Amino acid sequence: MTQVTERIPRKAAAGGTAGRRSAKPNGQWKIDGTEPLNANEEMKAADNGLNVRERIENVYAHGGFASIEPEDLHGRFRWWGLYTQRKQGIPGGKTATLEPHELEDEYFMLRVRIDGGALTTEQLEVIGGISTEFARDTADVTDRQNIQLHWIDVRDVPEIWRRLESVGLSTTEACGDVPRVILGSPVAGIAAEEIIDPTPVIAEIARRYVGNPEFSNLPRKYKTAITGHPSQDVVHEINDFGLVGVVHPEHGPGYDLWVGGGLSAAPRLGERLGVFVGEDAAPDVWEGVTSIFRDYGFRRLRNRARLKFLLADWGPEKFRQVLEDEYLGYALPDCDAAPAPTGPGDHSGVHRQKDGRFYVGLTPLVGRVSGTALSGLARLLEEHGSQRLRTTPHQKVIALDLEEDRVEPFIAAARELGFEARPGLVSRSAIACTGIEYCKLAIVDTKDTAAAAARELDRRLADRSGRVPRKLSLNVNGCPNSCARIQTADIGLKGQLITDDDGEQVAGFQVHLGGTLATSEDDEPTLGRTVRGLKVAADRLPDYVDGLLQRYAETAEEGESFAAWAHRVDEEELV
Structure with missing residues (x-):
């Protein structure tokens, strides 16, 4: 595999128009230069995280856990969706007192990246098989539309990658200081009331930028959410970059742009920039916003290295100006906010598709499933005439393309697997x-x-x-x-x-x-x-x-x- 290197030299001169060097640098590449100011930045500058795959395949998979270099284990493995998992039996009171190597087991959580939550039954069957063969039948449907597996041995990772990639899936940049999975409306291209189908935009962003070394060294993780559904079903307000479907009076269907949302210990809702983004422009606008984060994001302090802190410092007006002047080279049209949603966006239950068939939103309680259940669901869908499904940002699974007379038999059979179409209020x-x-x-x-x-x-x-x-x-x-x-x-x-x-x-x-x-x-x-x-x-x-x-x-x-x-x-x- 080709090694990748940083885009900007470590000692590049400060540039750009968005700020001046401060007395105490924040690690903003375009202002302070790119010399690393902490251990994490040193690790990323020393070797791009994407390069660790070659070592996993050629060294660590043969030598086992003990052969893994610490900087790879606790850093670069994340670029390929791998975190060490907690050693069994360690109580919660020890979490803050033990060192990472004392807390971790010699097994990994593996995150399967599913942009837009779109899966085929063949892909789901492969994930289920990996779970039962390599992950002790564990699986979680996450609120980022991924599926996570546990108990993964590094010796098995190359074979797991081979199986995933044979059906068009990957773990590329599922973790790390990179563009994480792209949240997408789980009924994209399906729902009758959809404003605009985000599938082409999601696919183009993933094609251009996932695994691209230009964006594989961001200050911290970077989250994207895109929907064209009027329920606004991708929690865009708490993502770094969000596009929400809207109809512009002159330009027609497109997107309202949000930036700078995030939670954790310093929660902040994202803000609208007040601009309209057409479908053709959306990948370029994503590149511009992400580049601002890469070039101006705070890197010195890890707890401030998210886009929300830069937005709080600049404000939306300045952010828009820098985006248009420095990164796009043109002004975006003004845009009013999308109308408020008229109902919840979890898509639970039975709904008619725009082609006359039906989709069914299923709840696996709190996202906990198993490989056996996932494989069973794949077979069940095929038995009922469907080959497509979606995961959601609400730890749900949506079965697509069901004929009306198949809906109720499917719901009854799915319940037996632990997928409930009509859950109670709290569940x-x-x-x-x-x-x-x-x-x-x-x-x-x-x-x-x-x-x-x-x-x-x-x-x-x-x-x-x-x-x-x-x-x-x-x-x-x-x-x-x-x-x-x-x-x-x-x-x-x-x-x-x-x-x-x-x-x-x-x-x-x-x-x-x-x-x-x-x-x-x-x-x-x-x-x-x-x-x-x-x-x-x-x-x-x-x-x-x-x-x-x-x-x-x-x-x-x-x-x-x-x-x-x-x-x-x-x-x-x-x-």
Whole structure:
């Protein structure tokens, strides 16, 4: 494999028009030069992460885990979708006190990149087979439209790549300081109400830029979301780069551009630049925004090396000016915001396609599946006349192209595999990160805790009369990094150890309430509210949420969403 090198020399002179060198450099290449200012930047400058594939195939797959160089293991492996997983049995209290090598096992999480969530049944069957043969039958459908496998031995990685690539899949840049998977509307080209089909734009961006050394050394990870569906179904507000379908009065269907969203410990919703992006221009605009991040993004401090910090520093007006003047060379048309969505974008349940057939949104509870289940679903789809499916940003799977008389038999059979087309209120929207089971950063269990809570709450709500929220998202995260988007959930839970009434440390959560993204005309995108000292033990989670919903039923105004209620009421109502 050809080795790749950096685009800009390490000691290039500062250039550009977007700023001057500060007294204390931020590591902005066009202002401060490209000399690395921390160990992570030194690692990337020493050897591009894309180059590690050759060593995995020719050295590490033969020598095993012990042969892996530390900088590759804890750095460059991510460029090919590989993270070491947590050693089994290490409690959450040790997460912050042990060194990475003490926390990690000699196995990997492997992330299969699925741009736009688009899969064929053949591809799904291959992923299922890899899971059962190499990953102890593990698989998670993520909220980034990927599928993650666990228990991967580095000796098996070349064969796994061979199988994935034989059906057009890869793990290229599924992790690392690179353009991550491109979120796309899971009903792209399918939905009758679609404004514009984003499939060509997603495909062209992936073709030009994924695995391209021009963009394989960004300050940190870079997330893209593109949709042409009126439900705005790709959580664009919390991505670095977002395109939302809109109809321009002069230019017709195209996209409204958003930049600079992100969560983690410093959450920030993205902002509109107020420009219209046509389909033909979209890949170039993506390149321009991404290049701004590469050239002007903060690299000195890792916790500020996301596009949201640059946007906060510049503001959207300056960001637009730099994009147009330095990177595009022309002005983009002004654009009004897309209309507010008229309903949720998880696509759960049964929906008619524009060709008259049907698609069915399936919920594998909190995204936890298995290779056996994935292979079974692939065969089930083919038995019912379909060869296509999609993953979603809501840990769901959508079966496409079903004839009307096949829908109900398919739903019944899918339920037997663990895929539910008509889940309860809480199960429908509950998502959870990987948690302490496999993640080295996690403090508490997430998947089992969230699944058990969702089942119990749905059971209780089924027997209850009175006002119930029209939607209720329960997002459970095992650490502060917000992979499960806790700040944008009706009820978001951040894992931590808490002290119970007996003075013992137990698994628990800090509570965020009232977060929401684009889901309806009634709700503005809002980050969740935290109540000082409000924490709940994991085993008390159903009781806490149940009590909260009872207070909502008693005091919410007619038509008031849970998110709006949670922001309106006094803190005493929330504890």
